[in-house]
Amino acid sequence: MRDPVVEAIHVAKGRRLPMQPKQSVEVEAGKGIVGDRYHGTRHRHVTVQSRTSLDEAAEVYGRPVPAELTRRNLTLSDGVVPRDPGALLRVGDVLLEVVRVAAPCKLLDDTIGAGAQEALRRRAGTVFRVLEGGTIRVGDPVSSPAPRPA
Template structure:
């Protein structure tokens, strides 16, 4: 069974809490409408895997709220592509890997001490958008 979009989070600015949405407009070459990185050159969308978040939560010994990780899309399962140039599709929107998304120190403040360490190698991937369209919770994820 193919992974699906489990959750979508956007934030209008840095250090502003993310908010969950059911769908978001993706603009090729620009990012997710309403998100802090919309209009950035390459960091259009970040993707993490729910199974990795659950593993990090077990290591941490507490739940990790999906929005607290600051990633835009949570898919039901990985692995997520990580090599620059690799591609995947979510619904009709094509994405291309830019780099691995490293967890930041703020996770310890927002989630609890040790969160950054628990998220090490589980922080997801940064993508650029090659296509436009709407991404919604429940959309199928396909790896090219």
């Protein structure tokens, strides 16, 4: 298996507004993605999912699950996104820390189609806070660094 990279980036300026694709985004420590609806919130700074999970959801769902319709910010090319609170993920220059699993919401049935919410259960990605900011670009490498010393 190859190392994962950022396959897609999506942001939305408001809760129910469509996600917009980006080639790169600026990410601020303690705040999130500049221009995204969750920028400045307490802990929900960046959401991350993987193509692997989307493909698994598509098998359950019976048709493709478009990354931009899941409402997640980053889609990784493959692999498993960390889910345990406190786990770290390095995306390009940016260091993220797991807050919690991202639960799929009913909005997925409205935007993707009936049954999408259920197909994405346990496959909907992870919510992160930003520990170190920077720029994230499509194609950036992704790794899980060792935990920070206490």
